[in-house]
Amino acid sequence: MTDNDTILSLRGIAKTFGEKVALKRVDLDVRRGEVHVICGENGAGKSTLMNILAGIHQPSAGEIVLNGEPVRIPDPIAASAHGIGMVHQHFTLVPSMTVAENLFLGRQPRRLGLFSDRAAMVDRARELSLRYNFGLDPNAPVGQLSVGQRQRVEILKALAFDAKLLILDEPTAVLTPPEVDELLQVIDGLRARGRTILFITHKLREVKSVSDRVTVIRHGESISTHRTADVSEADIARDMVGRDVxxxxxxxxxxxxxxxxxxxxxxxxxxxxxxxxxxxxxxxxxxxxxxxxxxxxxxxxxxxxxxxxxxxxxxxxxxxxxxxxxxxxxxxxxxxxxxxLGFIPEDRLDRGLGVTMSVAENVAATNYSRAGILRHGFVDRGRLDAFAASKIKEFDVRGAQASTPVGWLSGGNMQKVVIARELERDxxxxxxxxxxxxxxxxxxxxxxxxxxxxxxxxxxxxxxxxxxxxxxxxxxxxxxxxxxxxxxxxxxxxxxxxxxxxxxxxxxxxxx
Amino acid sequence: MNEAARSFLRAIGAPLGAIALTMALGFLLVASITDEPVQAYRDLLFANFDSLGNFALFLNRATPLTLIALGVIFSFRAGVFNVGGEGQLYAGAIAATVVGVFFADLPAVILLPLAVAAGIAAGAFLGWIPGVLKVRLAVDEVVTTLMLNTIVLLFTSYLVNQVIRDTSAYGAVSRMVAKSIWLPPMPGVPGATSGFLVAVVLALVTWVVLFRTEWGAQLRAAGINLRFANAVGVPANRRIISAMLVAGGLAGLAGALYVLGIGHRFEQNFSPAYGLVGLTCALLARIHPIGALATALFYAMMLNGAAYMQISTDVPRSLVNLLTGLLVLLMTARLRKSGLRG
Missing domain, CATH: 3.40.50.300 (P-loop containing nucleotide triphosphate hydrolases)
Structure with missing residues (x-):
């Protein structure tokens, strides 16, 4: 493989947050024009890795080589300048603005270099939506769209940017099967036009159907890179979890x-x-x-x-x-x-949890008297923490202590907190x-x-x-x-x- | 325990740093306008403790600030941006005064609780209005609490000028409340209202209620994420209204205790914007009740100290406004360690 084939290389990337090691050592080569899937469990470090590429985090060690040149990506604007476009897992849209306004936020077409040209903006948004078959009304406020439609706006935003290297952080997590198929077709089309796509997912069906190669990350380390055609879904799953699934x-x-x-x-x-x-x-x-x-x-x-x-x-x-x-x-x-009634809502961050409250307070929310946390009507801090600790253990909530703000946890561990709380009532x-x-x-x-x-x-x-x-x-x-x-x-x-x-x-x- | 101590130090480290930096910058400023910067600064910070009389005035200043800050903490913890402290304070003061003036014949054992209760109820009512409007009709509480401030200030002005004015006294002041219900001074500090002790106790009670009861946990859940609170079965609307009742009640109590313990009558301009300063105290303490007690004492020290400073040197007392502004700026703009997680 020559440097010409490789658009992006990561060499020994590591990242620590305080004492927490998010990435130990990641090596990755992405070839020009391929769809490369990054697979890994929650907390494996996929999102951290992508945030490093998007300029949101700085690596603690290691080297990023882009088009054969070592680069630093100090912020998201630099990432854009390098041709790296990122679609985030959680929406980064302004709900009160229209689809078109969101797509061109901060880079509206200008008239006389001063006034934003709404007509041109709407036209371009409509044209983009048509090109990718997204069926979005450019004038619809994003807040009124369904979750699936918002996700499509999010993806369209990155596509509109015409990035050479497009990073999709779990883009299909909220899409329905037909929508996923459409997206996979879009990705095929982008590959045909020479774009390189880095695709984060843990859905093995998507890995098999869309990617050229797949890299598995586990506990902050790159475990393996394979040609997708050479491995089975079970092989990938085993690499991700470290055991048979x-x-x-x-x-x-x-x-x-x-x-x-x-x-x-x-x-x-x-x-x-x-x-x-x-x-x-x-x-x-x-x-x-x-x-x-x-x-x-x-x-x-x-x-x-x-x-x-x-x-x-x-x-x-x-x-x-x-x-x-x-x-x-x-x-x-x-x-x-x-x-x-026990209720596990569809949006953990919205309905399911108070993200700035501690794990203990979230898991106890409806269970104070039931779980014997109250003593003489007052919250007994020792019992609250003990209750939380027992739930953390029982539900295998990783990286959590009773006092950890629940928003610091990964999605899967947040969901475990919700389930622990709701099942407590039996x-x-x-x-x-x-x-x-x-x-x-x-x-x-x-x-x-x-x-x-x-x-x-x-x-x-x-x-x-x-x-x-x-x-x-x-x-x-x-x-x-x-x-x-x-x-x-x-x-x-x-x-x-x-x-x-x-x-x-x-x-x-x-x-x- | 070690962990708890460390987290406590972390929590107070930033405010103390901001205060120290403010003082240092302020000293440079004072040095540039007066020949006696050390004298000026000594008066600003320590004249409060020169005499028992000064110390009493300092505690009297801190009392309403603490109570209003505690009220603000309740409302903010429930997610209500209540800026109506001033109006609630005035409502409490006028209600206690009216009761104390018109029912002066009642025995003190009945009249005192009645006057205090009237003050609390008036303040609570003023908190209830924006609370209900927010919960039922989604009316923005900043608008309603601000508007109610003006309404109450003008209404009390009418009452004190037209209904209960003491015509023998100079200025817009009411008749005195019955002497039998004047609060006793604090033991050992003549001239200091025992209302301060009430404020200290209520700071502790506030902490317990917010952080050691299920009711407090529900209130905070409603404030942090209303949709989450609803989904886990917290009666969030009721908690929000209760929080506003308590917030208004505490500010009303501040007014009542001022009248009963310090002013003994309603004075039209008795508050140097206690409502706003109390709000600032609460925010500087990061809406923590024990912290608010500390910030209220600090503000009381600065407000009174500025007066002594102005008397003994040629530094104008408005310097203190500048210093407190600087402090707010430094507190809110404090450097954060980047703690983002991927």
């Missing part, structure tokens, strides 16, 4: 299951927003004790509203919700918790939304095990996910939502991806 699931275990009485009953639940648009359209279903009911659907078809209606966070305008035999249609969140019904969004294999495996274990203990589980593989792996029955309607509920035994996929797009499945 068993993907859990109910599919094919052959066990005959019997379920108890319905724990959750929805009867013609309807919700309209303030503009009179129907968000939930007369949804009725039951979830029985010991059963995992999966709700599949493309993001933004009412799943969020459904989960919030059941959790008591959004009011419904019609129908009734019954939980453990109690009518909770008008009940507060606390009353529903009392009746047996809820009869567990509503789980997008539980492994943004999580890697190891953490997803852990989360899936916990969900199935809860069902096996006789809890009813409502699993809402836009990740079809997850729905299929865990569910006993599968409901499909489209445009606020529950299209159909299928038994796992008769459901297949084609049927569910058709229903997800609003079509009536042929296989009735």
């Amino acid at each position: 068993f993907l859990v699931g109910r599919k094919g275990d052959g066990a005959a299951r019997s379920f108890g009485a319905p724990v959750l009953k929805l009867d013609r639940v309807s919700m309209t927003n303030s503009h009179g648009r129907l968000l939930l359209d007369a949804i009725s279903f039951d979830v029985r004790a010991g059963e995992v009911m999966g709700i599949a659907g493309v993001d933004g078809n009412g799943q969020t509203e459904l989960s919030e209606a059941i959790a008591g966070l959004m009011a419904i305008q019609g129908g009734a919700i019954e939980l453990c035999g109690r009518d909770v249609t008008r009940a507060s969140v606390a009353e529903r918790q009392e009746a047996g 809820p009869a019904l567990l509503v789980v939304c997008q539980p492994t969004r943004g999580l890697d294999i190891g953490a997803s495996e852990f989360v899936h095990e916990r969900i199935l274990a809860a069902a096996d203990r006789g809890h009813a589980v409502l699993l809402i996910s836009s990740e079809l593989s997850e729905i299929f792996a865990l569910s006993d029955r599968i409901g499909v939502m489209y445009s606020g309607r529950l299209m159909r509920v299928l038994d796992r035994a008769v459901a297949d991806e084609a049927t569910v996929g058709t229903l997800m797009n609003g079509g009536e499945a042929v296989a009735a």
Whole structure:
């Protein structure tokens, strides 16, 4: 390999934050025009590595060689000047601005070098959106878009920048299967035009379908680099986790299951927003004790509203919700918790956690009296810390102490904190939304095990996910939502991806 | 314990550094305008402790500042940017005065609690209005608390001038409240209100309530992330309104204790912007109740010290405004160690 083929080389990159070692030693060669996947568990250092390339962090040791020249990347502007474009995992958009304004934020087309040329900006945004088939309205405020659409704006922003080396930090974490396929096609197109793409993911299907080569990072070290064609998904998974991985699931275990009485009953639940648009359209279903009911659907078809209606966070305008035999249609969140609700919301940072509060306070939030943390009505600091420590151990929350702000943890470990808190109540019904969004294999495996274990203990589980593989792996029955309607509920035994996929797009499945 | 001590040192290191730097810069300034910079600075910092009388005035100054700062801490911890301390203070003062003037015949055991309760209730009511408006109608609390300040200031001005004015006295002051309910001075410090002891106790109580009760944890959760608080079943709206009730109540108590312990009557201009200074104390203490007690004492020392300095040297007392401004700047612009994580 000559220098000409290599656009980027990292030599012995290390990074420490105080006493915490984020990267020990990473070596990486990225060839011009390839799609190179970086794989690794949460906390392995993928994001730190990418932030170093994007100029957000400075390496503590090592060398970055770009186009054969050693470079320093002191800040994100320098990264742009070097032709490195970054799509972040968490959105970096201004919700009150339109799509077009977000795309050209800080680099609007100018008229007379002074006034921003809105017409040109909107035209260019529309043209970009069309070119990549993103179907975005340039004049729509970003705050009104669905999570999936916002992600597309985020990706388009980097594409608009015309970067030579495009870094995508888990771009598919929030996309639906068809959207992922579209993105993978876009990436193919970019590669055909000679762009180099560095793609961070832990979804093995994407690794196999999109990449030329794959580098696995574990505990801050680059473990291996392979041509993707030469390795199997199992090989990559083993490198990532450092051991053999068993993907859990109910599919094919052959066990005959019997379920108890319905724990959750929805009867013609309807919700309209303030503009009179129907968000939930007369949804009725039951979830029985010991059963995992999966709700599949493309993001933004009412799943969020459904989960919030059941959790008591959004009011419904019609129908009734019954939980453990109690009518909770008008009940507060606390009353529903009392009746047996456990709720794992889809957005950990938004609904799930108070990110600046400590791990202890987050895990204790609803559990002060239940977990015996109070003494004579006051919080006993020793008991609080002991409770947190026991949960940290039980749920394998890595890098955490009781007093650690929960926002310092990686996504997977944050999710473990949420799950630890909600399971502490031993809820009869567990509503789980997008539980492994943004999580890697190891953490997803852990989360899936916990969900199935809860069902096996006789809890009813409502699993809402836009990740079809997850729905299929865990569910006993599968409901499909489209445009606020529950299209159909299928038994796992008769459901297949084609049927569910058709229903997800609003079509009536042929296989009735 | 060692870990706790270290984190405590870390927490107070930055404010102490900022104060030291402010003092050093201020000294250069004083040296440039007077021949006796050492004398001026000595008066600014230590004249408060020259006599028992000065010390009493210093404690009297710190009392309303502490109580208002504690109120601000409650509201800020619940995520409400309450800048209505001044109005709540005035409401508490006028309510205690009205009760103390009009019901002067009641025995002290009834009248004193009644006057204090009236002050607390008036302040709490003034905190309740923006709290409810924010929670129910999403009205911005900065606007409502600021507006209420003006309303209350003008309303008390009307009351003191037209209804309860002491016509025999000079200036816009009310009649005296019943002497039976004047607060006793602090033991050992004649002239210092025992209200200061109340403020110290309430600082400790505030810390316990915020950091050692479930109610406090819920209040802070609502302040940190409202959507999170709702999702975990915290009655966040109720906590926010309660926090504003407590915040207003504490500022109202500051007004009532001022009237009962220091002024003995309502004076139109009794507050040198206690509301604003109390807010600054709370922010400098990083909305921590024990820290706020310290910053309130510091501000009281500076405010009174500036007066002594002006008397004995030719340094104008407005220097202290400059110093406190500089301090706020240094505190908020303090250097951070980059602690970003990937």
